[in-house]
Amino acid sequence: MSAVEQVSRPARRSFDVAAVRRDFPILQQQVHGKPLVYLDNAATAQKPRAVIDAISNYYLADNANIHRGVHLLSERATAAYEGAREAVRRFLNAAESREIVFVRGTTEAVNLVAHSYARPALKPDDEIVVSVMEHHSNFVPWKMACEATGARLRVVPITDAGELRMDEYERLLGDRTRLVALGHVSNALGTINPAAEIVRLAHARGIPVLLDGAQAVPHMAVDVRALDCDFYAFSGHKLFGPTGIGVLYGKAALMDRMPPWQGGGDMISSVTLEEVRYNTPPAKFEAGTPDIAGAIGLGAAIEYLNGLDRVAAAAHETALTRYVEERLSGFPDVTLFGRAPAKAGIVSFVMSSAHPHDIGTVLDQEGVAIRTGHHCCQPLMHRLGVPATARASFAFYNTREDVDRFVDALARVREMFG
Amino acid sequence: MSDLRELYQEVILDHHKRPRNFGPLPEANHHAEGHNPLCGDRLAVHLDVEDGVIRGVAFEGAGCAISRASASLMTDAVKGKSVAEAERLFEEFRQMVTSGVDQAVEESLGKLTVFCGVREFPSRVKCASLSWHTLHAALESKETPVSTE
Numbered sequence: 277m278s279a280v281e282q283v284s285r286p287a288r289r290s291f292d293v294a295a296v297r298r299d300f301p302i303l304q305q306q307v308h309g310k311p312l313v314y315l316d317n318a319a320t321a322q323k324p325r326a327v328i329d330a331i332s333n334y335y336l337a338d339n340a341n342i343h344r345g346v347h348l349l350s351e352r353a354t355a356a357y358e359g360a361r362e363a364v365r366r367f368l369n370a371a372e373s374r375e376i377v378f379v380r381g382t383t384e385a386v387n388l389v390a391h392s393y394a395r396p397a398l399k400p401d402d403e404i405v406v407s408v409m410e411h412h413s414n415f416v417p418w419k420m421a422c423e424a425t426g427a428r429l430r431v432v433p434i435t436d437a438g439e440l441r442m443d444e445y446e447r448l449l450g451d452r453t454r455l456v457a458l459g460h461v462s463n464a465l466g467t468i469n470p471a472a473e474i475v476r477l478a479h480a481r482g483i484p485v486l487l488d489g490a491q492a493v494p495h496m497a498v499d500v501r502a503l504d505c506d507f508y509a510f511s512g513h514k515l516f517g518p519t520g521i522g523v524l525y526g527k528a529a530l531m532d533r534m535p536p537w538q539g540g541g542d543m544i545s546s547v548t549l550e551e552v553r554y555n556t557p558p559a560k561f562e563a564g565t566p567d568i569a570g571a572i573g574l575g576a577a578i579e580y581l582n583g584l585d586r587v588a589a590a591a592h593e594t595a596l597t598r599y600v601e602e603r604l605s606g607f608p609d610v611t612l613f614g615r616a617p618a619k620a621g622i623v624s625f626v627m628s629s630a631h632p633h634d635i636g637t638v639l640d641q642e643g644v645a646i647r648t649g650h651h652c653c654q655p656l657m658h659r660l661g662v663p664a665t666a667r668a669s670f671a672f673y674n675t676r677e678d679v680d681r682f683v684d685a686l687a688r689v690r691e692m693f694g
Numbered sequence: 695m696s697d698l699r700e701l702y703q704e705v706i707l708d709h710h711k712r713p714r715n716f717g718p719l720p721e722a723n724h725h726a727e728g729h730n731p732l733c734g735d736r737l738a739v740h741l742d743v744e745d746g747v748i749r750g751v752a753f754e755g756a757g758c759a760i761s762r763a764s765a766s767l768m769t770d771a772v773k774g775k776s777v778a779e780a781e782r783l784f785e786e787f788r789q790m791v792t793s794g795v796d797q798a799v800e801e802s803l804g805k806l807t808v809f810c811g812v813r814e815f816p817s818r819v820k821c822a823s824l825s826w827h828t829l830h831a832a833l834e835s836k837e838t839p840v841s842t843e
Contacts, residue, residue: 308697631758633733633821634702641698650734663734663756692702693710693759 291585291592297673299324299580310643313678318463318622318669319647321494321516323577330576331518331569342568343542343559357568360575361558364523367578368508369499375531377524377558378571382490383413385509385524386457388561389486390417392534393507393526394455400426403452405483407432407440408659409462412652414488418457427454434659438465438614442473449481456485460492460508464651464667465614466597466622468492475504484530490514494671495593495620497586500525512570516671517577521570524561531557538563589672593621596670596679603683609690613660621670624651627686630693632666638692642685700811701818702759705767710759715769719752724835728755728828730820735761739828746777753828758821764809765825771806777833784826791822 297303300322305312314322334356340349342357358373365373379385394404404418408431422429430448433441440458449456456478460471471492475485484506492498493510500508507530512521526534536543536554540563545553554560600623604610609628627635632648639646647667650657657663668682722740729736737755741748751773753765768787772780783806786799791812800807812822 631733631735631756633758633818634760637701637815637818638698649732654734657734663736692698693707 291588313644315668317671327576331573360571363575363578377561381511381522390421391537398425398427402427405456459488464653466619467616468618512574517574540564624665632664635666705808706763709763709766713766724832726832739832760821764822
């Protein structure tokens with residue numbers, strides 16, 4: 277089953293939102309005297325108690341540096357860290373745990389590939405294919421690689437509904453294309469891109485594909501072997517885990533050949549004054565003491581998600597998104613961006629009466645947290661013809677009441693500025 | 695909504711809806727562009743400065759209610775003032791929206807004190823000060839766009 281099918285499946289199972297919400301202590305608070313409605317999940321998701329406890333317990337009982345330690349605490353810490361790697365492997369259905377590299381986040385994962393895979397291969401007039409809806413983290417590293425090597429970025433345009441122009445994408449794949457780097461789900465529009473088709477078309481021409489999965493993994497099951505992508509990147513903190521930890525998946529055949537990108541401890545097999553021999557992946561790409569607690573926290577987040585019915589959770593989110601769009605359709609002064617049929621829980625909009633920043637401030641006073649601005653997607657904002665949008669983004673712990681509070685708060689915006 | 699009304703006072707909403715001195719200024723001899731990278735907002739300030747006095751001032755650009763009203767009220771405040779007085783107002787305004795000012799300075803700021811509520815909204819301080827930073831750059835006629843960062 278593809279990710280798209282999972283997300284758009286109608287809600288036929290009940291999903292116990294009230295029970296899930298009890299797992300997230302931060303949601304049980306008031307801001308500005310009103311119960312918190314947290315709709316900034318695409319920026320960072322909240323953490324279940326299981327994640328907070330895993331990190332806390334690690335520091336309370338197991339803290340030690342990993343690998344090479346002969347004492348018990350080091351063995352426990354190493355087992356927990358490598359256990360988290362194995363949890364990530366299963367989560368992505370990767371073939372081998374050495375294909376899972378812990379990094380700081382999606383940004384670092386993309387930079388790693390740009391540095392260790394793309395730059396050594398790129399020659400003047402070679403091409404990298406990205407899209408106009410990319411987050412800056414999947415745009416700027418490629419722009420930098422192009423500037424350093426004389427290669428060129430080719431940019432896939434989008435339709436007015438916010439979907440990739442697949443005809444243009446196919447046309448841009450050429451003899452000089454060395455890599456395709458596309459977002460799996462758009463952080464600013466919510467569009468779910470046809471990842472498997474993107475990979476199939478590129479592979480037909482022998483071109484490898486990196487998918488930025490930062491906004492995909494929180495909403496859907498991802499199977500990197502079914503997608504057959506060459507690289508997949510995501511961040512822990514958007515997946516209900518801690519900040520400072522993320523994942524780069526890379527096919528072993530590619531990762532084995534790639535040079536390291538940072539030098540230091542743990543990434544070597546031997547060092548003499550004359551010669552350094554590098555370790556094998558994933559250690560080759562994990563120089564220095566990693567974010568051990570972060571990896572353990574991410575592992576706990578994945579275990580938490582494994583305990584949920586993710587198909588039902590996705591259906592719940594889809595129903596919420598539909599409900600928001602339905603309620604906003606009654607607002608003539610609201611323009612929605614991103615009307616793709618395949619869409620994750622992200623609602624991006626502008627109001628004719630108020631600037632996104634003013635919307636954000638009024639909503640905050642009503643206890644509703646959203647994001648306003650360019651969402652690190654300035655090329656996309658330019659394409660949409662706006663300097664900024666307001667964005668409400670949903671997680672499985674959001675409710676219909678959250679949507680009602682959000683829409684009611686927009687009415688206050690209109691009252692004030694209309 | 696009391697806190698919100700502190701921020702969005704009637705004067706601010708009025709200047710947001712009907713900005714004063716909005717548009718080009720053909721006789722201008724000083725220009726600067728300001729940019730707030732947080733929200734992507736841009737505005738331009740045009741000045742006609744003669745003998746150390748701001749004879750004419752105008753602004754252009756799109757922005758939130760706070761940045762637009764601030765630019766509008768600023769143009770009203772500095773028109774006819776000497777460059778030194780305008781720079782002093784810039785300093786006082788900046789102080790008001792960040793750390794706060796005493797009564798004497800409040801009196802000197804006059805109408806601009808409608809922005810004192812901005813201090814309670816740290817994420818909006820840059821919106822209120824963008825036009826003033828741009829004015830400062832225009833007075834010095836810096837070539838590159840200024841930024842609130």
